[in-house]
Amino acid sequence: MDRIKNIFYKIRSKIAFYPSLISFGGLTLAFFMIYLEKIDISGYLMEVAPGLVINNTDTAKTLLSTLIGGLISLTVFSFSMVMILLNQASSNFSPRVLPGIISDQKHQVVLGLYISTILYNIFILVSIEPTDNSYQTPGFSVLIGIALTVLCLASFIYFIHHISQAIQVGTILTDIHEKTKSEIEYVLKEEKEKSSNFEDTENWEKNVINKTGYFYGVLKENLLKxxxxxxxxxxxxxxxxxxxxxxxxxxxxxxxxSEKQEKEIMNALLFSQEELMGENYIYGFRQISEIGIKAMSPGINDPGTALNTIDYLTSLFILLMKKTECEYLNDAEGTNWARIKNVKFSEVLYNVMASYRLYCKHDITVMRKLMYMLRTLEANVVNSNHMADIRIEMEQLQIDAKSNVENNRDLDKLNSEFISWS
Structure with a gap:
């Protein structure tokens, strides 16, 4: 079951997932309506509610042809908007935010609705047969096609609104922050329910990994079994x-x-030839910091965004400090059978700070914000080792500031309280 969930998650993140499902629904509806037309539903409705039925074959063909052409143009325009959004997000923020935008269900549902309506109208148009019997015209099916087209127009208005919001850096940062925060909180909740007791592994057998690629997790149920x-x-x-x-x-x-056991364990480890966002909360820190660093590039020059990213990173670091350095898999009785290594807090903090110090050392405002973040973390520390790591980063930040900021008044402000003026 764990493997099936993993496959489903990978498929669901593809941009064609929901459009394919919804398009299949449109095809199914078209064949169902064709079946109803064969049992003369339009003839029945012509007697009961003639206002709902289009009983002129030429009018039906013209309407359907017009709707198909218009919807194709709308679909092309919407796909173009998505491509522009992806290109702009990659250029202004980070290429690593693209998977989150691509997997946005709202975009996929709208595009799927367009395609399913086009397919529906095409099959209804093809089903129209030349005859003198006015009831042979699929009048009710044409009415459904018109209703679906109106729904597409409403979806297009929503699509324009949503895509204009999705490209804003504040929305992107909020989405990444919320997703990363929920992932860390989920791990913390699991840790509270599990024991951290595990044997000393110093004299254990060493085994070689016979795969190449990015490690992105384990099939927990399979590995525990x-x-x-x-x-x-x-x-x-x-x-x-x-x-x-x-x-x-x-x-x-x-x-x-044994060779069989080693093969089974290797099959429970997940590898990919490309970086996958998945449920790895570390990518959240990486994405947010890359957006902040990119904002400080000469081509963009947006220190306000860099300051915002530091706020989000502060919130996430406070949560990360509560985590242990290992994850455990246990059975129903609470016995730990496997231990999985996690990235240390010190490593994450260093990678973030090293990047900001390199690209933002000339901006005293950003440097003050970084110092404020470190002091906030110091006030919320839960582990003495974390305190040492934070103070090391404070020292390095001061060294870089003294080397790159020439104004003594600015240097004096480095350790003062940061007051946001945004």
Missing amino acids: ICVEHDIKIAINLFKGQFILDGTIGLLSEKQL
Whole structure:
């Protein structure tokens, strides 16, 4: 079941997923209406409610042809808008925000509605047969086609509104922040329900990873079943997003693995040839920091966005400090069978700060904001090791500021309280 969920998640993130499903629904509706026309539903409605039926064949053909042509133009324009949105997001923010925009269900549903209505109208148009019997004209089906077209026009208005909101940096940052926050909170909730007791792995057997690609998780149910079935405890020293080369020692086992057991465990590890956003909360830190750094480039020169990204990062770092450095898989009795390595808080903080220090060291406002973030984290620290990591970053920030900011008054302001003037 875990593997099926993983496959479904990968398919669902594709831009063609919902359009394909909705288009199939349009085809199904078209064939259903053709069937109803064969049992003379239009003839019945002509007697009961003649105002709902178009009983002129030429009028029906003209209407359907016009609707099809108009909807094709609308679809092309909407697809062009999506491509412009993706190009602009990649240029102004970061290429890594594209998967989130592509997988936006609202865009996919609107495009799917266009295509399904086009297919519906085409098949209804094809079903019109030349005859002198006015009731042979699928009048009621044409009315349904008109109603679907009106729905498409309403969807187009919503599409324009939504896409104009989606391209705004505030919306993108909020979406990334909320998604990353929910992922960290989910992990924290799981940690509270599990024990962190695990054997010392110093003398465990080392096993080689025989795959190459980006590691993006495990099939938890499958891996737990393998461990319990073979009475093997394992430790995975890989973290999500890490690129693994064939031959890397990344798996420790309590005892020697047979060839079959090793193959089963390897099949439970997920690898990809490209970086996948998935449920890896670390990508949230990476995306937000890249947007902030890109905003400080000479071509964009938007320090206000950089300041906003630091606010979101502060919120996420406070949550990240509450996390442990490992994730555990346990059975119904609470016994931990597998341990999975997580990226350390110190590593995430260093990567974010190193990038900001390099590209923002000339801007005292951003540097003050970074110092304010570090002091906020210091006030919310939950682990003494985290305190040491934060103070190291404070020292490095001061060193870079003294080397790149020439105004002594600005340097004096570095450690003062930051007051937002936005």
